Amino acid sequence: MSKAVRVIALNSMLNEIKNACPDVQTTFIFEKKGKILAKDDDANLETAAGAAETFKVLAERADAIGGLETVTFYGAQRRMTISNMNDFYLATVASKESAEKYTTTLTRVLVPTVLRLIEILTSQCTQDSALQTDEPKISEADAAFDSEETQLEQIDEATDSAEPELGDEKPDLEDEPEAFLPEPPATQFIVEHLGGLLVPPDTVRIDNGVILQWKELYEDKEITEVEVETLNGQTVRCKFKQIKNSKQEGKGIIQMPQKIQLTLQTSEGELVMVKPVID
Amino acid sequence: MTKKKRTIHETLTTVPVMETAAKATLTTEEDPAFTALRTTLAEVNKLEGATGYILRNATSAVIDLKDPSNLVAYALISSQAADSAQEFSEMFDLGDGESTVLEGGNAKVLCVTADGSKASVFMEKTVDHTKILRRILH
Numbered sequence: 001m002s003k004a005v006r007v008i009a010l011n012s013m014l015n016e017i018k019n020a021c022p023d024v025q026t027t028f029i030f031e032k033k034g035k036i037l038a039k040d041d042d043a044n045l046e047t048a049a050g051a052a053e054t055f056k057v058l059a060e061r062a063d064a065i066g067g068l069e070t071v072t073f074y075g076a077q078r079r080m081t082i083s084n085m086n087d088f089y090l091a092t093v094a095s096k097e098s099a100e101k102y103t104t105t106l107t108r109v110l111v112p113t114v115l116r117l118i119e120i121l122t123s124q125c126t127q128d129s130a131l132q133t134d135e136p137k138i139s140e141a142d143a144a145f146d147s148e149e150t151q152l153e154q155i156d157e158a159t160d161s162a163e164p165e166l167g168d169e170k171p172d173l174e175d176e177p178e179a180f181l182p183e184p185p186a187t188q189f190i191v192e193h194l195g196g197l198l199v200p201p202d203t204v205r206i207d208n209g210v211i212l213q214w215k216e217l218y219e220d221k222e223i224t225e226v227e228v229e230t231l232n233g234q235t236v237r238c239k240f241k242q243i244k245n246s247k248q249e250g251k252g253i254i255q256m257p258q259k260i261q262l263t264l265q266t267s268e269g270e271l272v273m274v275k276p277v278i279d
Numbered sequence: 280m281t282k283k284k285r286t287i288h289e290t291l292t293t294v295p296v297m298e299t300a301a302k303a304t305l306t307t308e309e310d311p312a313f314t315a316l317r318t319t320l321a322e323v324n325k326l327e328g329a330t331g332y333i334l335r336n337a338t339s340a341v342i343d344l345k346d347p348s349n350l351v352a353y354a355l356i357s358s359q360a361a362d363s364a365q366e367f368s369e370m371f372d373l374g375d376g377e378s379t380v381l382e383g384g385n386a387k388v389l390c391v392t393a394d395g396s397k398a399s400v401f402m403e404k405t406v407d408h409t410k411i412l413r414r415i416l417h
Contacts, residue, residue: 093371
């Protein structure tokens, strides 16, 4: 999840808080160091930044009370609350008449939930990008392949112009692309038990989407087997099929017969990495 | 723990006194409102969970803390809370500062402005500060 998307999610959440509690006038979220992470549409960035700085100074003096978790300033017209949530601080300015308990309950439930959700999505995105680290290699390989092709074309042209020495080198260059087959991408799945009388014990079932990706990647290669690896490093080669039940598609699961689970010393709910076997 | 009580009838810098006493009074002249507030705070300080208070106005200051080792830190946070309240009030148009509640990991501070005096009451986290606030304001 990009930083911009995160900010949009947080800003939307703050605007929704304002919609739910019309008495809330300003909300913003900032980091301990004072950097503003998000604010509602009406909040002034400069004022919010100044408030974060003021809070920082106050928080630095709060060691004697075990660090500052929440501070509320009650004025004659408005009330301002700054609460620590998951290493961030949420500031809320509301009218004096607003229901403090309602606002507090809403923000203390909603904000940490959204922050946690963002963390989970961010970590998931990081994992996904880690899994796709092979892709740049593929692009590089493609680029190298293209470059080789260009060279070959140039050589072809040169050969056409009757230079036998270059013509001798051509077969070597033509063999080169074989070396640039992309590294098989590993995909992470959660194991789901696959049982039944007619279930072949040596075949796992995986998302059709993933299978299609592999087919796209290795157009000319027939993929009949996959290599499944557990987090403990146990690996097994087995056949694969696509998941039959379309409702299970896209859920990141691999359906695995008992025999393969035993071989891998894994079980339902465990994570495994799967990559196609390219011979 | 030995507690000392000191009264100095002149305007002084309070810090040297605070460093040496858990209970101190610095005053040039006490007004009745200040004295009444001081009496209320002395009663509040007897409540279970209350750990002390600092009361000050332009001319006087009273400090009574059960744990003197926190004296300087408590005075600093009390003072900073008042300054921050003023700043936030200007930034967000909160109006005249009435009270501030600081909740820390292991303690709570209630800062109240009443009759030109600023009081900070220190208490354990579990204490209901609203009851103390009501008591101070009435």
